[in-house]
Amino acid sequence: MQQPQRRMVYFLVLALGLAWVLVSADRSGASTFGQIPAPQQDFLAPDFELKTPAGEMIRLSALRGQAVLINLWATWCPPCRAEMQSIEKMYQEYKDEGFTVLAVNMTYQDDPLAVMPFVHEQGLSFPILLDETAEMANAYQLRSLPSSYFIRRDGVINEVVIGGPMSEALLRTRIEDILK
Amino acid sequence: MIEIFRSIFAPPRDIILLLAALWMGLALAEKRAGRYGLSRDAINNIVYYALFGYILGGRLLYALANYSVFSQSPLSIFSLNLDLFDPAAAFIVAVIVGVVYGSRQKFTLWPTLDALTPFFAMMAIGLHLSHLAAGTAFGSPTAFPWGIDLWNATRHPTQIYELVAAVLILGLIWFRRSDSPAGSDFLLFSGLTAGARLFLEAFRGDSTLIFGGVRLAQLMAWAVLAVAFFVTEMIQPQKSN
Numbered sequence A: 001m002q003q004p005q006r007r008m009v010y011f012l013v014l015a016l017g018l019a020w021v022l023v024s025a026d027r028s029g030a031s032t033f034g035q036i037p038a039p040q041q042d043f044l045a046p047d048f049e050l051k052t053p054a055g056e057m058i059r060l061s062a063l064r065g066q067a068v069l070i071n072l073w074a075t076w077c078p079p080c081r082a083e084m085q086s087i088e089k090m091y092q093e094y095k096d097e098g099f100t101v102l103a104v105n106m107t108y109q110d111d112p113l114a115v116m117p118f119v120h121e122q123g124l125s126f127p128i129l130l131d132e133t134a135e136m137a138n139a140y141q142l143r144s145l146p147s148s149y150f151i152r153r154d155g156v157i158n159e160v161v162i163g164g165p166m167s168e169a170l171l172r173t174r175i176e177d178i179l180k
Numbered sequence B: 001m002i003e004i005f006r007s008i009f010a011p012p013r014d015i016i017l018l019l020a021a022l023w024m025g026l027a028l029a030e031k032r033a034g035r036y037g038l039s040r041d042a043i044n045n046i047v048y049y050a051l052f053g054y055i056l057g058g059r060l061l062y063a064l065a066n067y068s069v070f071s072q073s074p075l076s077i078f079s080l081n082l083d084l085f086d087p088a089a090a091f092i093v094a095v096i097v098g099v100v101y102g103s104r105q106k107f108t109l110w111p112t113l114d115a116l117t118p119f120f121a122m123m124a125i126g127l128h129l130s131h132l133a134a135g136t137a138f139g140s141p142t143a144f145p146w147g148i149d150l151w152n153a154t155r156h157p158t159q160i161y162e163l164v165a166a167v168l169i170l171g172l173i174w175f176r177r178s179d180s181p182a183g184s185d186f187l188l189f190s191g192l193t194a195g196a197r198l199f200l201e202a203f204r205g206d207s208t209l210i211f212g213g214v215r216l217a218q219l220m221a222w223a224v225l226a227v228a229f230f231v232t233e234m235i236q237p238q239k240s241n
Helices: A003-023 A078-097 A112-122 A135-139 A168-179 B002-008 B015-036 B040-065 B067-072 B074-078 B087-104 B109-134 B158-175 B184-203 B216-234
Strands: A049-051 A057-059 A067-073 A099-105 A128-130 A147-151 A157-162 B148-150 B153-155
Touching: A003 B184, A003 B216, A049 A128, A067 A078, A067 A168, A078 A099, A078 A112, A078 A168, A099 A168, A112 A128, A147 A168, A157 A168, A168 B067, A168 B074, B002 B109, B015 B040, B015 B109, B040 B067, B040 B074, B040 B087, B040 B109, B067 B074, B109 B158, B109 B184, B158 B184, B184 B216
Parallel strands: A067 A099, A099 A128
Antiparallel strands: A049 A057, A067 A147, A147 A157, B148 B153
16 A cells, blocks of 8 residues: 555544544443442442341441441351451441441352351451342352452442452451442 | 353353463464564564563552552462453553564564464454353343343343454454565454454443443444554555556
């Protein structure tokens, strides 16, 4: 292709590209961020209501206004066990600033009798919830344990961390983000 | 099918896809290195040095940016958490390390970039596969029959659109004639990748929007495309009268 023709092609492509940028602009703000509930960053955290081992019901949406860490775990999962002390330490450090933890045990795939001994052994003081029917696991499309969801005060998921154990530095940076 | 793929390579296992792409991309680049006057070792070294820079730079710069946190638990700098990482800073450090290593070894810029182009193209494929596995870089809701169910809506399978584009770009680069000026392969890859992003970003549901709903990634892709055209014009051989 000769130089003048080539330059004409470049010019046309760039002009069409610019037109496409303007035509495909998202003027309606049709992004689904923060509106549709889904277990993904920038979506509204799917709501759930689960009971604690003591029988008390806790609903996620009732905690709106607080920064929440949802941690999905099981007693048979070594990285889940390994990160509990760090989570407890962060809970103690940040709870007065409006931070809470919901540690949801995947009871449907765990030994229900092993849950409370583990909680006592670790000295965990944050709420433990029991997912006995996989309701929560399905809503959060659980694929790996542990899975952690850092939720802002407005109920939107700020970050999802799959796998573990999470270090204190990781927890601290994410918690400080959701407390802003 | 997509669900099975997503189950197998769900995070954190999606890193396997990136490692496989790295290995295959390196093998392709090695195979073509001779055409550009480079040895296999040269290709291997530049990639591994840049990779080292990527890993080290990403973690160190993340720690620096979060100094107050890391000063409370300094050993976290050695943590195995992949999330304690700044990918943008890592990329910049990798480029700097690659450029410094290349200059010290007296590699010429364009043939080196041409030799590395199959590696870049294969990494793009790995990245889109990893997005598909993780459900990131997702599309906007659609009523088209080929939409996929993701994040509680039927969406454009943008990860697949981008994957198909990346495979076609690799094919084009790999099977094109070798009589073009030095730098052509890399510039063609850059231009086509930017063009694909410019077009396909319109179907994404996670775009960063700026003024008037314009998608930031499209503007950046347009700028890269313009630069690729400009430089392509500069490297064309001048015809004497």
